Amino acid sequence: MSNKITFTFLFVFISLSALGQQLNTFLKPSDTLNVKRRNAVVISETIIGTSALISLNSLWYQGYKQSKFHTINDLNEWMQMDKVGHAFSAYQLARVGADVLNWSGVSKKDQLIYGATLGFTFLSAVEIFDGFSKEWGFSWSDIAANSLGTGLYIGQELLWQEQRMQLKYSFSKSPYANRRPDKLGDSFIEQMFKDYNGQTYWLSMNLNAFFKEANFPKWLNLAIGYGANGMLTGENEVVNNMFTNQDRYRQFYLSFDVNLNNINTKSNVLKTIFSVLNVIKIPLPTVEFNSKKKVVFHLLLQ
Known part of the structure; x- marks a missing residue:
């Protein structure tokens, strides 16, 4: 499931970011409702979302049999890495959806109702x-998980009128993908979205926003990360009795991060670049605490 979510998230996120951010490069957000901009955003989102769903149906589901509507319980399949990925995707799509409506001069209330719910709506359709x-x-x-990611964005806007906490992503190549490239990815790009062993998801919190009296730099964040390792299959997946000896364990990380959105600049071009790149956790020295009861120091965790 989550591999498809990653594919569709990448398609939609890049497309929507390109739409909203490219316009922001040249034009500031409107102070009042700009009907032409709003209509352009709505039409573009509709086309992009519909195209993504059609592409997903053609490229992903076409080779599999259809069935009656049914539910599954896959909560423990990949040590919840796929669930955290869902929350991350929903959060980032909420951010993009609200940002492009903000560019159109749409009211804050409507940004949250119609923009920030974009990710939840799209991912629910999938x-x-x-x-x-x-x-x-x-x-x-x-x-x-989709609700959690959407709620994190909307909740902060309602409570603080800013994103003091952000969900971010990082990746480092793991040795497991080569053992099962069909499932975990053959190329580096595929592995970034399929290999849960190499993925880390972060809750990145702005120190200045929470401790203003301490005078921390506005761009400095404290990041708590979660990852898992040793996974060649899902928990209940059987592949011809292969991969029976899996050493699965959880990883928790503590590190600093950079909030690129809080870097002071008057350049709309740089603001756009920073906004797009802010989805990635900046590699910095990191301490790992894992379920093997070990503490590991990483000079630069990707």
Whole structure:
């Protein structure tokens, strides 16, 4: 399920980012409602979302048998890495959806209602596709993760009118993909989205926003990360009795990060670049605490 989510998230996120951010490069957000901009955003999102769903149906589901709508419980399949990935995708799509409506001069209320819910709506549609596929199934835990990511964005806007906490992503190549490239990815790009062993998801929190009296730099964040390792299959997946000796364990990380959105610049070009790149956790010295009861220091965790 989550591999498809990653594929569709990448397609939609890049497309929407290109739409909103390219316009922001040349034009500032409108102070009042700009009907032409709003209409352009709505039409573009509709075309991009529809195209993504059609592409997903053609490229992903076409080779699998259809079934009656059914649900599955896959909460423990990949040590919740796929669920964290769902939350991350929903959060980032909420951010993009709200940003492009902000560029159009849409009210804050409507940004949250119609923009920040974009990720949840799109990912729920993909989940329904899964429900009619014999290979997969509708997952309530996926829906819960989508809700969590969307709620994180909307909740902060309602509480603080800013994103003090952000979900971010990083990746470092693992040795497991070469043992099962069909499932975990053959190329480096595929592995970035398929190999859960190499992925880390971060909750990056701005120190200045929480401790203003301490005078931390506005760009300095503290990041808590989660990853897992030793996974060649899902928990309940059987592949001809292969990969029986898996050393699966969880990893928790503590590191600093850079909030690129808080770097002071008057350049709309740089603001655009920073906004797009801010989805990635900046590699910095990191301490790992894992379920093997070991503490590991990483000079630069990717």
